Amino acid sequence: MILAQAVEFEGRGLHGGRDARVQILPSRPGSGLSVIFDGHARPIVSLEMSGRDRSTVLRDPASGRELGSVEHLLAALAGLDVWDATIASEGDEVPVLDGSALPFARGLRAAMEQGPAPAALVPSSSVRVEGGDAWIEAEPSDRLTLEVAVDFPHPRVGAQRLVWSKVDGSFLEDLSPARTFGFLAELPQLRARGLAAGGGLDCALVFGPDGVLNPEGARFADEPVRHKMLDLVGDLALVGRPVRMRVMAKKPSHELNHALVRMLRLCCHDGGGRGKVDQ
Ligand SMILES: [Zn+2]
Numbered sequence: 001m002i003l004a005q006a007v008e009f010e011g012r013g014l015h016g017g018r019d020a021r022v023q024i025l026p027s028r029p030g031s032g033l034s035v036i037f038d039g040h041a042r043p044i045v046s047l048e049m050s051g052r053d054r055s056t057v058l059r060d061p062a063s064g065r066e067l068g069s070v071e072h073l074l075a076a077l078a079g080l081d082v083w084d085a086t087i088a089s090e091g092d093e094v095p096v097l098d099g100s101a102l103p104f105a106r107g108l109r110a111a112m113e114q115g116p117a118p119a120a121l122v123p124s125s126s127v128r129v130e131g132g133d134a135w136i137e138a139e140p141s142d143r144l145t146l147e148v149a150v151d152f153p154h155p156r157v158g159a160q161r162l163v164w165s166k167v168d169g170s171f172l173e174d175l176s177p178a179r180t181f182g183f184l185a186e187l188p189q190l191r192a193r194g195l196a197a198g199g200g201l202d203c204a205l206v207f208g209p210d211g212v213l214n215p216e217g218a219r220f221a222d223e224p225v226r227h228k229m230l231d232l233v234g235d236l237a238l239v240g241r242p243v244r245m246r247v248m249a250k251k252p253s254h255e256l257n258h259a260l261v262r263m264l265r266l267c268c269h270d271g272g273g274r275g276k277v278d279q
Helices: 071-079 102-111 170-175 184-192 223-239 254-269
Strands: 007-012 019-026 033-037 040-043 048-050 057-059 085-089 120-123 127-131 134-140 145-152 158-165 181-183 205-208 245-250 275-278
Touching (some): 019 071, 048 254, 071 102, 071 170, 071 223, 170 223, 181 184, 223 245
Parallel strands (some): 033 085
Antiparallel strands (some): 048 057
């Protein structure tokens, strides 16, 4: 898919709480995903990533400039198979909107048209990253399938596990509406660290001691594990092309997702020794 016209999203940043505006511009087919820093479009595969503040922050090594909270926008691009586009932001954070990828996906879909798809990355053998009791393992497959398990010590969340495959339309329906989530008990700590300044019930699913605080309730009974999958789809977009693999993850985080992406980027760039690029 390619974009026929530019799409713009405006709102506030989740962590800074400031106004944030981002434009997604059409790019020449085959040019890939890129982000404009200091007036230069930098290929997404050349950007450094970090999992600061529970979001994905991209850093341009050339200018030292950063763009935070990119993962839900990237999830919408990858989930809809838009692989040629340029992200231009006025601030240092992508707007949080409703805390999910749905508004991004709807906006992109309205501007999309058929275009050539880049070759998919298929690792030739399984890769594994781990940290503490969390791990992610990826093995070659004919499509992207995620198998994610989370466990939060809250009576309304607890252990959740879901298997999902990317087929036409499945990202939009199954994952894109799942909102970022948090626990009321954590809010004072987050605020004390300067995080979640723009956070509220309109842009996150919040669990209080007795259940969901949002008046409209949850969008899915297992919204947290679906959101973890959405984040994983967004972080995997940093490979710069579709991936065909089965990804099994226990308690994935942005840091762990990034470790997997670094391994996949290596396997993509070492000439096929540990991975191959396939149509
Ligand atoms: Zn997220």
